[in-house]
Amino acid sequence: MEPLDAQVRIDAAGNFRAVYPAALTHASRLLIGSHLDTVPNAGAYDGVLGVVLAIALLEQLRGRRLPFAIEVIGFSEEEGVRFGAPFIGSRALVSRLDQELLGTLDHRGVSVREAVEEFGLNPEEICGAALDNDALGYLEFHIEQGPVLEQLNRPLAAVEAIAGQSRLEFTFLGHANHAGTTPMHLRSDAIAGAAEWISAVERVAQEVHGLVATVGKIEAKPGASNVIASEARLTLDVRHRSDETRARAVDNLIRQAQGIAVRRGLSVRENVVLSQHAVAMDPFLVGEIEQAIVKTGCKPHRIVSGAGHDAMILAEKVPSAMIFLRTPGGISHDPAESVLQDDVEKAIACGLHLLDQLASCPEFYKRTPRA
Numbered sequence: 001m002e003p004l005d006a007q008v009r010i011d012a013a014g015n016f017r018a019v020y021p022a023a024l025t026h027a028s029r030l031l032i033g034s035h036l037d038t039v040p041n042a043g044a045y046d047g048v049l050g051v052v053l054a055i056a057l058l059e060q061l062r063g064r065r066l067p068f069a070i071e072v073i074g075f076s077e078e079e080g081v082r083f084g085a086p087f088i089g090s091r092a093l094v095s096r097l098d099q100e101l102l103g104t105l106d107h108r109g110v111s112v113r114e115a116v117e118e119f120g121l122n123p124e125e126i127c128g129a130a131l132d133n134d135a136l137g138y139l140e141f142h143i144e145q146g147p148v149l150e151q152l153n154r155p156l157a158a159v160e161a162i163a164g165q166s167r168l169e170f171t172f173l174g175h176a177n178h179a180g181t182t183p184m185h186l187r188s189d190a191i192a193g194a195a196e197w198i199s200a201v202e203r204v205a206q207e208v209h210g211l212v213a214t215v216g217k218i219e220a221k222p223g224a225s226n227v228i229a230s231e232a233r234l235t236l237d238v239r240h241r242s243d244e245t246r247a248r249a250v251d252n253l254i255r256q257a258q259g260i261a262v263r264r265g266l267s268v269r270e271n272v273v274l275s276q277h278a279v280a281m282d283p284f285l286v287g288e289i290e291q292a293i294v295k296t297g298c299k300p301h302r303i304v305s306g307a308g309h310d311a312m313i314l315a316e317k318v319p320s321a322m323i324f325l326r327t328p329g330g331i332s333h334d335p336a337e338s339v340l341q342d343d344v345e346k347a348i349a350c351g352l353h354l355l356d357q358l359a360s361c362p363e364f365y366k367r368t369p370r371a
């Protein structure tokens with residue numbers, strides 16, 4: 001990025017930061033970025049494509065300066081693989097990388113603080129990674145990581161919200177007994193109750209537009225082929241763009257679990273592991289992205305992201321929005337993850353239109369900074 005006259009640094013949270021200067025000094029800045037970390041056995045595009053696209057956009061400006069500076073950010077840690085806590089890089093920008101998070105340990109007992117030091121950075125300087133009040137907004141290009149755009153045959157979409165998530169654990173309790181000698185009507189079978197409830201989870205999600213609900217894990221005790229299960233533990237993951245709809249679905253599924261348990265002579269208890277609210281993207285930026293998509297010759301489409309992204313952390317402090325690229329086969333977090341070269345070209349063209357639109361919009365780049 002240095003040949004582009006960008007000022008490059010690594011901040012104290014390990015984020016890559018490069019500022020492409022504006023036409024005039026003392027201008028505000030637009031942030032464009034994504035994450036540089038990934039998951040084990042990953043693909044090549046999740047996160048890093050958004051950083052490379054941001055750099056490609058600056059190259060395509062061919063030296064042209066805009067009324068605002070552009071800061072490219074490659075976030076150091078988004079996936080949460082090592083410490084089980086996601087968004088470490090972006091949290092530093094919104095001053096949410098606190099002592100508790102710095103003390104979080106990886107599986108070898110190394111804390112975030114120690115990892116930052118091992119990398120040659122000073123955790124005491126993390127407050128210096130925080131955004132100044134001259135940030136106008138945050139844009140993130142990212143692969144969709146799902147099949148929707150491919151199915152619609154559209155290369156790009158404007159993300160209008162990031163879905164909220166609930167994660168719960170359910171435990172059905174029955175009575176273990178002999179699989180051969182206990183007649184069907186005299187059983188309290190925890191797995192059979194759990195199975196009935198799993199079907200209800202699927203049905204409830206199918207009945208509500210945009211709702212996704214998943215039982216991704218089930219464990220049974222005692223866990224023998226000739227023993228009726230006394231215990232079945234399940235996970236539930238529910239997501240929707242509306243927090244109210246998500247909460248209603250979770251309540252409904254808890255009630256259904258209780259009803260099934262009573263009818264089958266079981267008991268059930270649930271435990272909320274995570275409840276994360278939905279984050280709306282900035283309506284002005286979403287509208288501008290949609291216009292830019294049209295200018296590239298594509299049909300616009302608005303989408304809700306079912307996955308979490310750095311944009312939802314940045315949205316706490318600055319107007320934020322995302323552009324999704326079609327993901328062939330909807331495959332992500334796998335070496336088979338890919339993008340189409342044509343779609344990447346369209347994303348760059350869309351980004352250039354977007355920068356031009358914002359540059360011709362003084363209400364955007366001259367807006368009073370947030371406190």
Ligand SMILES: [Zn+2]
Pocket residue numbers: 035046047078142
């Ligand atoms: Zn990602």
